[in-house]
Amino acid sequence: MKISQLITVLLVCILGGAAIYYSLEQRKEYDLIVAAHGGGEQVQEDNAGGLRALRKELQIKLDKASEDRKKNIDASKEAKRTMQENRTLCQAAARRLQVAEGNLESAKEALKAELAKIKAIQDEIDKYNDKMREYGIDISSTTNVKEMVERIKLEVDQVKQENANLIAEKEELDTLVTAAKTKTSREETNLSDLQDKQADYRETLRKNEDLYSIAAVNNHWNYVVVNVGSDSRIGLGPDHILLVIRDGQPIATLKVTRIENGQVIADFDPKKITQGLRLEVGDTVIRRKPHGY
Numbered sequence: 001m002k003i004s005q006l007i008t009v010l011l012v013c014i015l016g017g018a019a020i021y022y023s024l025e026q027r028k029e030y031d032l033i034v035a036a037h038g039g040g041e042q043v044q045e046d047n048a049g050g051l052r053a054l055r056k057e058l059q060i061k062l063d064k065a066s067e068d069r070k071k072n073i074d075a076s077k078e079a080k081r082t083m084q085e086n087r088t089l090c091q092a093a094a095r096r097l098q099v100a101e102g103n104l105e106s107a108k109e110a111l112k113a114e115l116a117k118i119k120a121i122q123d124e125i126d127k128y129n130d131k132m133r134e135y136g137i138d139i140s141s142t143t144n145v146k147e148m149v150e151r152i153k154l155e156v157d158q159v160k161q162e163n164a165n166l167i168a169e170k171e172e173l174d175t176l177v178t179a180a181k182t183k184t185s186r187e188e189t190n191l192s193d194l195q196d197k198q199a200d201y202r203e204t205l206r207k208n209e210d211l212y213s214i215a216a217v218n219n220h221w222n223y224v225v226v227n228v229g230s231d232s233r234i235g236l237g238p239d240h241i242l243l244v245i246r247d248g249q250p251i252a253t254l255k256v257t258r259i260e261n262g263q264v265i266a267d268f269d270p271k272k273i274t275q276g277l278r279l280e281v282g283d284t285v286i287r288r289k290p291h292g293y
Helices: 003-036 045-134 142-207
Strands: 212-218 223-227 242-246 249-260 263-267 284-287
Touching (some): 212 284, 223 249
Antiparallel strands (some): 212 223, 223 263, 242 249, 242 284, 249 263
16 A cells, blocks of 8 residues: 555545534533523523523534544545555565565576576587687687678688589589490490401301412512402402401402413402502412302
């Protein structure tokens, strides 16, 4: 309860008590006057008017005192009701204060926990700063931190650029590898076809039963003489190209230019002879296409 309200209640109580006291005193005075005059039955005629006037005045005072008493009682009731309301408000305020104190205590505990976290973070920062100083980096000032961040940013950008270059190189290498694989696959296919052709060619040579030999070589005019006999069935034209064989491998081709007396005259191109070799007497000669091909 506020001090001003308490003072008001006390004043009301004092005024109410004073009014009641005044009313009782007036009543006593009235009773004494009446008793002094014999209870009003033995008074003299000349004093009767004054007594009536006095009684009327006393009655007015009594009525006023009664009215004041009623007002004081009403004021006392109002003050009591106000005091009750103030007591209720005080109780509510006390409960709110208790809740606030509890909240304050919780806030203190939360603040203590946050301060502990901040201290732990600061300890980690201090350890990090000490570690950075071991590498010659001082981050104790904002300027140094900014410089360090900029330097780290540049290094990161360089690493990103290097990674981008490496990725580009890898993609280029992947493209080259893919092309090489494609080329290798194609060459392997061609090699397989060539091997098949060589196998067919060797099989064709194997089927060629007519073997002849060079009887003479003219390296000046680039022709040879081959003994073939009279029934060799060798003729002129592109279907009668001859091969010179040495150690089982063809080393040159011969173009038939003339046939007479069981001998074949055939020209050769020295540029198409296997490098490092020359045609010699006794080299084996066969048809490039056996009979029936």
